[in-house]
Amino acid sequence: MSTGLIFDIKKYAINDGPGIRLTVFFKGCNLQCKWCHNPESMSPKVQKMYNVKKCIGALSCIKNCPNNALKMTSEGIVTDYTICNLCGKCAEVCPTKAFEMLGSTISISDLMQKIDNEAIFFDQSGGGVTFSGGEPLMHSTYLLEALKECGKRMYHRVVDTTAFASLETVLEVAKHTELFLIDLKVMDSMKHKEFTGVSNQKILYNIVELAKTNCELIFRMPLIKGVNTSKKNIIETAKFMNSLEGNRTVINLLPYHNIAENKYKKLGTPNNNHVFEAPNINEITNIISIFKNNGISASVGG
Numbered sequence: 001m002s003t004g005l006i007f008d009i010k011k012y013a014i015n016d017g018p019g020i021r022l023t024v025f026f027k028g029c030n031l032q033c034k035w036c037h038n039p040e041s042m043s044p045k046v047q048k049m050y051n052v053k054k055c056i057g058a059l060s061c062i063k064n065c066p067n068n069a070l071k072m073t074s075e076g077i078v079t080d081y082t083i084c085n086l087c088g089k090c091a092e093v094c095p096t097k098a099f100e101m102l103g104s105t106i107s108i109s110d111l112m113q114k115i116d117n118e119a120i121f122f123d124q125s126g127g128g129v130t131f132s133g134g135e136p137l138m139h140s141t142y143l144l145e146a147l148k149e150c151g152k153r154m155y156h157r158v159v160d161t162t163a164f165a166s167l168e169t170v171l172e173v174a175k176h177t178e179l180f181l182i183d184l185k186v187m188d189s190m191k192h193k194e195f196t197g198v199s200n201q202k203i204l205y206n207i208v209e210l211a212k213t214n215c216e217l218i219f220r221m222p223l224i225k226g227v228n229t230s231k232k233n234i235i236e237t238a239k240f241m242n243s244l245e246g247n248r249t250v251i252n253l254l255p256y257h258n259i260a261e262n263k264y265k266k267l268g269t270p271n272n273n274h275v276f277e278a279p280n281i282n283e284i285t286n287i288i289s290i291f292k293n294n295g296i297s298a299s300v301g302g
């Protein structure tokens with residue numbers, strides 16, 4: 001049985017598909033979006049987060065570190081990552097959880113136990129399980145095992161993905177998924193590469209093929225001023241959606257927010273000095289009507 005690196009499991013999620021859901025967040029992403037609100041999901045390795053505001057100077061972390069990797073400074077505890085082996089012993093003893101380890105492996109049977117515990121909410125609300133991240137398709141062996149187990153129990157399955165994987169993987173996962181949530185981040189491939197680290201050619205090709213299956217597809221677009229809010233990009237997005245097989249005409253708009261600002265600081269990775277902005281309400285209304293005029297039903301949220 002495989003194991004997956006997971007950084008969070010969120011109960012009672014209501015924005016990751018229909019009904020009340022349990023969302024499993026994988027750690028590791030093959031895109032590196034400059035606006036990502038889950039920076040703790042980007043690295044495929046276990047990480048350590050330090051919140052200086054929670055640190056009361058108990059120093060139990062320093063005493064418990066087997067490698068002498070911690071030092072008290074005027075700016076709080078500093079880790080020497082050349083000797084820290086991410087064993088987590090500092091986080092274990094920290095009384096205020098100023099240190100937090102990000103990412104742990106979990107067996108399929110343990111994961112299924114957590115999912116089964118929430119099943120009562122799925123039945124009552126028309127919900128189910130969502131696999132998100134990070135990028136779930138980076139963990140395809142584990143993901144497929146989990147999807148198959150959920151399928152045996154008739155749980156509704158959503159995969160929240162970039163579709164940046166081999167077509168073979170995407171189509172195999174599609175056999176065990178009811179609904180895909182997929183971003184159309186920006187249609188211009190150079191811009192896509194500039195802001196996410198990869199071109200969108202493979203993504204768009206995979207979506208064309210995915211649309212030929214019976215899976216439901218809901219598109220999402222993080223709305224970021226100056227990146228993807230131009231009339232040209234909205235029309236190109238609508239044109240692409242209209243070219244797909246099946247009725248693929250729904251897009252959820254997610255206005256940019258910077259709730260992750262603090263997380264970037266705690267991870268010690270300031271967000272590349274990029275300052276992003278969401279469009280204002282008038283601009284969003286205009287985007288929705290451009291979509292509408294081009295046959296696409298767009299709304300905020302989801």
Ligand SMILES: C[S@@+](CC[C@H](N)C(=O)[O-])C[C@H]1O[C@@H](n2cnc3c(N)ncnc32)[C@H](O)[C@@H]1O
Pocket residue numbers: 029035036037038132133134135160161162181182183220221222223254255256257258
């Ligand atoms: C964190 S991603 C995980 C799934 C997958 N990696 C993806 O990008 O589609 C989940 C959703 O959050 C959105 N998102 C990420 N950062 C955001 C931000 N700062 N503001 C608004 N939406 C954001 C993404 O566009 C995506 O629709």
Ligand code: SF4
Pocket residue numbers: 048064065066067068069070079083084085086087088089090091
């Ligand atoms: S993770 Fe382990 S090695 Fe690293 S600072 Fe904490 S206790 Fe020391």
Ligand code: SF4
Pocket residue numbers: 029030031032033036037038041042133134135162196
């Ligand atoms: S693809 Fe998704 S998880 Fe990965 S960096 Fe972009 S928004 Fe974050």
